[in-house]
Amino acid sequence: MVPYTSSMTVALGFNAADFARRPEGFGFLVPKKERRRLVACTWVGTKFSYRVPEDKIVARCFLTASDEPDDAIAAMVTAELQEIAGVTARPRFTRIARWPRSMAQYSVGHAQRIEELEARVGGIPGLHLAGNAYSGIGIPDCIRMGRLAAQKILAG
Numbered sequence: 365m366v367p368y369t370s371s372m373t374v375a376l377g378f379n380a381a382d383f384a385r386r387p388e389g390f391g392f393l394v395p396k397k398e399r400r401r402l403v404a405c406t407w408v409g410t411k412f413s414y415r416v417p418e419d420k421i422v423a424r425c426f427l428t429a430s431d432e433p434d435d436a437i438a439a440m441v442t443a444e445l446q447e448i449a450g451v452t453a454r455p456r457f458t459r460i461a462r463w464p465r466s467m468a469q470y471s472v473g474h475a476q477r478i479e480e481l482e483a484r485v486g487g488i489p490g491l492h493l494a495g496n497a498y499s500g501i502g503i504p505d506c507i508r509m510g511r512l513a514a515q516k517i518l519a520g
């Protein structure tokens with residue numbers, strides 16, 4: 365069994381004119397020892413220029429999931445952005461996306477368990493595994509596993 369944790373993204377949209385100057389860099393990670401709710405933040409328009417108009421700034425924040433109402437989450441994220449990154453602008457919109465049981469957590473012994481699982485699955489014709497539970501949680505890993513599964517299926 366591979367345990368999963370739940371996560372949440374909170375996108376805050378600002379008018380660029382409300383910033384004294386545009387944020388530098390792609391974003392930031394928040395070390396655990398800071399004891400913040402924010403885990404990471406991406407300045408979306410800096411990372412992917414085509415996603416945000418020039419006169420807007422979008423901060424996409426990552427957090428561990430919580431059952432708090434959207435209003436409370438938006439207020440907390442806005443306050444932390446101000447404390448951490450000095451953002452005093454008021455967000456013009458907020459979008460919250462909840463991703464329950466989405467982040468696979470590999471515990472000690474994972475590699476061996478997956479080896480055993482693959483050996484068993486290998487004995488069942490037509491069944492192939494791909495996904496973040498097995499050998500890598502990033503999207504490139506999932507694509508690699510998907511391609512490999514497709515190749516095995518094509519090879520019969």
Ligand SMILES: Cc1cc2nc3c(=O)[nH]c(=O)nc-3n(C[C@H](O)[C@H](O)[C@H](O)COP(=O)(O)OP(=O)(O)OC[C@H]3O[C@@H](n4cnc5c(N)ncnc54)[C@H](O)[C@@H]3O)c2cc1C
Pocket residue numbers: 371372373426463466467494495496497501502503504506
């Ligand atoms: C908020 C967040 C941000 C992330 N950011 C990045 C990033 O920047 N870069 C990166 O590389 N990775 C990132 N990841 C990790 C990466 O997105 C995931 O690990 C990857 O998408 C998982 O792919 P998957 O195919 O295993 O699962 P999923 O993409 O979750 O697909 C599983 C599919 O199975 C469906 N499903 C579930 N149960 C059933 C059922 N019983 N019957 C039928 N269908 C079912 C679901 O609806 C879903 O469509 C992020 C993950 C999260 C949650």
